[in-house]
Amino acid sequence: MELNGYAQSSARLDATFAALADPTRRAILARLAKGAASVTDLAEPFAMSQPAISKHLKVLEQAGLISRGRDAQRRPRRLEARPLRDATQWLEHYRQFWEAQFQRLDALLHELQTSGETTRKKKVRSQKKNALKGDKQ
């Protein structure tokens, strides 16, 4: 991947995560997930002034998470799915990498528990017994 491309997508990802870091902005996105809404509609449930809401909307807009509709009067905001999808995709790649490691660990743990290693087996058994008795450690 080109360094420039990396920097660009990295900056975009930064903006997405930064925008998502705020609970009010997440609530706004949750509301917009149900459909487009005007600034007035969006301000209503938050007990916030319209300028305060507008500030949050600006951050979301700059992160590309929302866009404005064409209706000149209401300028309804709508959710843009793409950056959110990108952000979760990065997490998904990270997840896949670790799941690969963990699946091997599952197999190893299973093998250790069922293998003929006597000492290991005894240890595991006493652990299980303790766990059943509820007096761990």
Next chain:
Amino acid sequence: MKNGETFNITAHADREIVVTRLFDAPRPLVFDAYTQPALVKRWLLGPDGWSMPVCEIDLRPGGKYRYVWRSDSDGREMGMGGVYREVVAPDRVVFTEVFDEAWYPGEAVDTIVLVERDGKTTLTQTILYNSRETRDAVLKSPMQTGLTASFDRLENLFPALGREALSA
């Protein structure tokens, strides 16, 4: 084990990644698998097609560890290491991590906590980076460094994990 319920990765707060995973094994066994070189070498192999020729662990506060992975196809190596800050067997380990070819700035601090219930163990690994930018760059990394592999073939690898590796 069904992934949805037992495995989770989230970007937490500004600088953290939190990994949780349920293992069908008692806690001391999971702890050993995370801290004994002969066992770590059998599962922490990185992407498909890589092995772990170096795994040194000095498991005590102030002790160092060193991991090196090698690509089977072209011999490329990737190393990392750090220092243990806390070791409380079998439930808690805190250590730093730095990669040789630093693809993110500074060192991260890993906290691993193991909790056992009904013979199953929940791992919670919190990785604290030095900035949000770093954390977000790491989330990108598996794709960025070309480490994405076909994990479909993973199951075929299990039988290949031979007896020699276990007795090593």
